[in-house]
Amino acid sequence: MIDKLGVSHFTMDSDLVDFLGHITIPVAGAQFLHAAAVHAAARGFGYDDMLRQNVAWVLSRMAIEMKSYPELSEEITLYTWIEGAAGLFTQRCFELVSSKGESFCYARSIWAAIHMETRRPVPLDTESINAYRLDRPCPIEKPGKIPPVEHLVEGEPYRVRYSDLDINGHLNSIRYMEHLLDRFDIALFTQKKITRFEIAYMAEGKYGMELSIHSRESFPDAYNMAICHEGKAICRAAVAWR
Amino acid sequence: MIDKLGVSHFTMDSDLVDFLGHITIPVAGAQFLHAAAVHAAARGFGYDDMLRQNVAWVLSRMAIEMKSYPELSEEITLYTWIEGAAGLFTQRCFELVSSKGESFCYARSIWAAIHMETRRPVPLDTESINAYRLDRPCPIEKPGKIPPVEHLVEGEPYRVRYSDLDINGHLNSIRYMEHLLDRFDIALFTQKKITRFEIAYMAEGKYGMELSIHSRESFPDAYNMAICHEGKAICRAAVAWR
Structure with a gap:
């Protein structure tokens, strides 16, 4: 073995x-x-x-x-x-x-x-x-469990594109991460560093799907996030900065 | 040596x-x-x-x-x-x-x-x-030289994001390619294959820059493309399919 x-x-x-x-x-x-x-x-x-x-x-x-x-x-x-x-x-x-x-x-x-x-x-x-x-x-x-934020904050729209797809034709796992991080202001990356990033995949994103990307600072430097389609989360994430 | x-x-x-x-x-x-x-x-x-x-x-x-x-x-x-x-x-x-x-x-x-x-x-x-x-x-x-198309067709808007940046803080060379290909309808990828892709980089894309992505079928299965900022091309491309 x-x-x-x-x-x-x-x-x-x-x-x-x-x-x-x-x-x-x-x-x-x-x-x-x-x-x-x-x-x-x-x-x-x-x-x-x-x-x-x-x-x-x-x-x-x-x-x-x-x-x-x-x-x-x-x-x-x-x-x-x-x-x-x-x-x-x-x-x-x-x-x-x-x-x-x-x-x-x-x-x-x-x-x-x-x-x-x-x-x-x-x-x-x-x-x-x-x-x-x-x-x-x-x-x-x-x-662990990540609290929903999609009803608390407005989402930013995103539509799934060709470059987002994996071999199965779904939004690829890594692109979820990229779209989430792109919600943060660039200034945050220069001032702080990510210490923990956590993601829960809940449903498959498909080509052309209209998504909304939500982010809320729940505690100082701790963000809960969600990617939704038609109001339903297809993924949740939690990001901690220091 | x-x-x-x-x-x-x-x-x-x-x-x-x-x-x-x-x-x-x-x-x-x-x-x-x-x-x-x-x-x-x-x-x-x-x-x-x-x-x-x-x-x-x-x-x-x-x-x-x-x-x-x-x-x-x-x-x-x-x-x-x-x-x-x-x-x-x-x-x-x-x-x-x-x-x-x-x-x-x-x-x-x-x-x-x-x-x-x-x-x-x-x-x-x-x-x-x-x-x-x-x-x-x-x-x-x-x-070679790629003819401009930005005055002939409407562009699709795109704003440069964190994940687009390279180590120099500019829109990375590979992301230009992705954003261009994402202009094509998904059906084209299933029906045909790209035989030649050509790109000319003209200016540096920066974070938050508002871009417009233009594409025009100049001959059957041959597209001329451009990525512009404030009406000026930062890159041109030509894509042939078969």
Whole structure:
């Protein structure tokens, strides 16, 4: 049996950073999703394995905590492992470590498998997944319930475009993150840094769908957010700054 | 002296494709820009080398021709080389080859170096660059003059957002491509494929800038496009479908 822990590397190249030279939450998220896909495929429950059973992985929740932001050109090591699967869900963790050995980011994700036609969750083969379960610390809070804000604040309109779509023809998980972050004023990015970003995916965005993006500062530097279609949330998020 | 030809590899993973499973023009473009940065850095005229002289590379033009679209999970080899530098510009070529050995994409790019403060082009150290000049075929037409369309057709409004910005705080080169392609109706992507995409960058997009995106079918399946700010083009593009 191959290792439980997945290890991969990437370089903090200039095309992975924002205008401040910081890795962005969506870029970190994309690295996690990629590492998750590679890790799962190498262990017999990847995209192609699931497809043969007519099911697909869907990301249900993700929480990312940034302790610091690495320098440009740094070599980053990405660790991913399975915390456990039960019933309809499996939990996967991530850690990012700089070349100086500093652990600067942890993330947690919760996944379900849905049937390709019914789009309904199917029970997981928890035995196969839990064979790779690893008891490794991921010292951040699990993703939890995010209060609705869509009835409290006006949303900004957005219509789903070609570049937003993933291979399944749905608004891709990373684009949700981008559209949420684009609601913040640019000044906030220069004054503060995101310490925690949490997202709960609730429904699939489709091409041409008219969305509204809502954001409310619920506590100082803590925002609750939602993306809605026809008044109903398709995703909720919570963003903390410091 | 190291090789003139740059060789790198990537996998056609599901996060690099559109809803049809095809590599997108912006994703191919991003792979080219990344390979160009790595190739230049290894040969003494990368981003960091330029920065020490207070200049930065800017992409002036790019043309991408797709003969076919590779399958999902294919291992792709990317070749990049310098065709020659003269005066203010250097020309760099790219080729993509599938694991079956099929060359399915060529691209040409033209670059200038601008002074970080004046934002004006500076003469290139053509001798250093031409030491790596390689006589290798790139059998596609050079990027040329693209007729203006902004006075002929109404534009679609777009405002530059946080996620659009590159490390210099400008609308990033790849996002120009995305915003242009998003002007096409989704039906066109299912009926036809892009065979040639050409873009000319003319001015820098900045945060909050109000843009208008124009598209006109000048000949059957051939579109001329422009992105404008206050009626003045910041980029022009030509897209051919088949």
